Amino acid sequence: MRNNINEDLKVFNEIAKMFLKDEITHPVSGQTEMKKLQKEIDISLNYNPLDNKKYIQILKEIVLKTPKTSSRLFFNQLFGGRHSKAVLGELLAVLLNNSMATYKIAGPQVAIEKEIINKVANLVGYNEKSSGGTFPTGGSMSNFMSLVMARDKCSLEIKNKGCPKNLILYTSENGHYSVEKNTSLVGVGKNNIRNIKSNKNGEMDVQDLLQNIENDINLGHSPFYVNATAGTTVLGSFDPINEISNVCKKYNLWLHVDGAYCGSVIFSKKYQKLIKGIKKSDSFSFNAHKTLGTPLSCSILVVKEKKNLYNSFNNEATYLYQTNEDEENLGKTSFECGRRNNALKFWALWKSIGQKGISEMIEKEFLLAEISRKYILNNRDYKIYGPRKSLSVCFNYKNFDAKELCKQLYKKNKLMIGYGSFKNTNFIRLVTVNNNNSKKDILEMFNILEKFTEKNKKMLKTV
Numbered sequence: 001m002r003n004n005i006n007e008d009l010k011v012f013n014e015i016a017k018m019f020l021k022d023e024i025t026h027p028v029s030g031q032t033e034m035k036k037l038q039k040e041i042d043i044s045l046n047y048n049p050l051d052n053k054k055y056i057q058i059l060k061e062i063v064l065k066t067p068k069t070s071s072r073l074f075f076n077q078l079f080g081g082r083h084s085k086a087v088l089g090e091l092l093a094v095l096l097n098n099s100m101a102t103y104k105i106a107g108p109q110v111a112i113e114k115e116i117i118n119k120v121a122n123l124v125g126y127n128e129k130s131s132g133g134t135f136p137t138g139g140s141m142s143n144f145m146s147l148v149m150a151r152d153k154c155s156l157e158i159k160n161k162g163c164p165k166n167l168i169l170y171t172s173e174n175g176h177y178s179v180e181k182n183t184s185l186v187g188v189g190k191n192n193i194r195n196i197k198s199n200k201n202g203e204m205d206v207q208d209l210l211q212n213i214e215n216d217i218n219l220g221h222s223p224f225y226v227n228a229t230a231g232t233t234v235l236g237s238f239d240p241i242n243e244i245s246n247v248c249k250k251y252n253l254w255l256h257v258d259g260a261y262c263g264s265v266i267f268s269k270k271y272q273k274l275i276k277g278i279k280k281s282d283s284f285s286f287n288a289h290k291t292l293g294t295p296l297s298c299s300i301l302v303v304k305e306k307k308n309l310y311n312s313f314n315n316e317a318t319y320l321y322q323t324n325e326d327e328e329n330l331g332k333t334s335f336e337c338g339r340r341n342n343a344l345k346f347w348a349l350w351k352s353i354g355q356k357g358i359s360e361m362i363e364k365e366f367l368l369a370e371i372s373r374k375y376i377l378n379n380r381d382y383k384i385y386g387p388r389k390s391l392s393v394c395f396n397y398k399n400f401d402a403k404e405l406c407k408q409l410y411k412k413n414k415l416m417i418g419y420g421s422f423k424n425t426n427f428i429r430l431v432t433v434n435n436n437n438s439k440k441d442i443l444e445m446f447n448i449l450e451k452f453t454e455k456n457k458k459m460l461k462t463v
C-alpha cells in the first residue's frame with residue numbers, strides 16, 4: 001500500500017538516523033552544481049509510479065546532498081543548530097496539521113500560542129490586559145505587520161482611501177532589507193524611507209535621527225514610524241532603544257524593535273540590558289528559529305496595544321465589537337487565513353527547559369562569540385570588526401579577500417560561512433547561533449580556515 005502513515009514513519013526514522021549520523025562525520029555536505037546534481041540524483045517527476053525501494057533510495061540521496069544547516073560547521077545564516085524538544089514539537093505540529101485561524105479547529109494550540117504571546121509581552125513589560133501578538137511567517141512579515149499597524153494608527157481611513165503622500169519612516173542604514181520591501185508593499189513608497197546613519201559600532205545615531213525628523217517636519221512631511229534593530233543582520237549591533245524611544249515619544253512615532261536576530265536576549269537577565277527601554281516600544285519581534293534552535297520558521301510579534309492588531313488585520317468589525325470568541329479566533333489578528341502552527345515547537349522547548357533553559361541557550365551563544373573574539377584578538381593574522389558584544393564575529397584573516405575565501409571554502413566543501421560588509425569593508429561573518437556548538441567546534445572552524453588558506457595560497461585572491 002502506497003499511502004501508509006505507519007510505514008512511512010518507519011521510513012522517516014530510518015532516514016533521520018542515517019542523516020544524523022552523517023551530520024557528525026560530514027558536517028558539510030558535498031555540494032555539486034545544479035546541472036551535475038540533476039544527473040546524479042533522479043529528481044525528475046514522471047507519469048508512472050515508482051518502485052518504493054527506489055523511491056526511498058532517492059529520498060536518502062537527496063537528504064545527504066542537501067546543505068546541512070544544523071551541523072557544527074554551519075555558520076552561513078543567522079540560524080543554526082537544533083534543539084531536540086523544538087524538533088519534537090514541530091513533528092507533532094506536522095502530524096496534527098491544524099490551522100491557527102479558529103479555536104474550533106486548533107483547540108489547545110490556540111491556548112499554547114496565546115500563552116507564549118502573553119509570556120513574551122510580559123518579559124517586554126507590556127500591560128498584560130491590553131497587549132497582544134501573533135506568529136507571523138518570519139521576521140520580514142513581523143516588520144511588515146508592524147508597519148501596517150503604524151500606518152493605520154495615523155488614520156483608519158488609510159485602509160479605504162490609500163496613503164497620503166507624505167508619511168515618512170526611519171530605519172538605520174544597517175536595518176534589514178525587508179523594511180524597504182515592506183514600505184513599498186504598504187503603499188508608503190521607498191522614497192519615504194530615511195536611512196539613519198550609524199556609529200562605528202553599527203548602532204543608530206540618535207542625533208541623526210532627530211535631525212532627519214526635524215527636517216521632515218519643516219518640509220511639511222508626517223513622520224510616523226521608526227524601525228530599530230536588536231541585532232543588525234551583519235554586525236549584530238543593538239540600536240540604542242531607550243534613547244530612540246524618547247524621540248518616538250516626543251514626536252508621536254510608532255517604535256518597532258526588530259529583534260529577528262538577537263531579540264531573544266529578552267530571556268536573559270544578563271543580556272536584557274542590550275535592549276534597555278524595550279518596554280517603551282509599540283511592537284517587538286524576535287525569531288526563535290534564529291538563536292533558539294527552533295525549526296524554521298518561528299517568529300513572534302508582540303504589540304503593546306492589541307487593538308492595533310485588530311484595527312489592521314481584522315477585516316470584519318472594529319475591535320470594539322469583539323466578543324470573547326474573537327479573542328480565541330486568532331485569524332482576527334493574523335495576516336494569513338490558513339496559518340501553520342508555529343507555536344507548538346517553541347512551546348515544547350520552553351515547557352521542557354523553562355525560561356531558565358532558554359536564557360542559558362542565548363548566554364552560551366554570547367560565550368561562544370566571546371571565545372571567538374578572544375581567539376581573533378590573540379592572533380596577529382586576524383583583524384576584527386564590529387561591536388564587542390554581539391553574536392556576529394566579523395573578521396579578516398591575513399590579507400585574503402573575504403568574498404573569495406568564503407566562496408572557495410564552500411566550493412571545496414570545507415565550511416559554510418558567509419561574508420558581510422560595513423562602511424565599505426568586506427569581512428567574514430562568523431555567527432555563533434548554534435547552541436549545540438562547543439569551544440572545540442569554534443576552534444575547529446578557525447583551524448579549517450587557516451589550513452585551507454595555507455594550502456590554497458596561490459589560488460586565493462588577496463586585498
Ligand SMILES: *Cc1c(COP(=O)(O)O)cnc(C)c1O
Nearest residue numbers: 138139140176231233258260261
Ligand atoms: C533575519 C532578519 C530578518 C528577517 O527574518 P526572516 O524570518 O528571515 O524573514 C529581519 N530583521 C533582521 C534584523 C534579521 O536579521
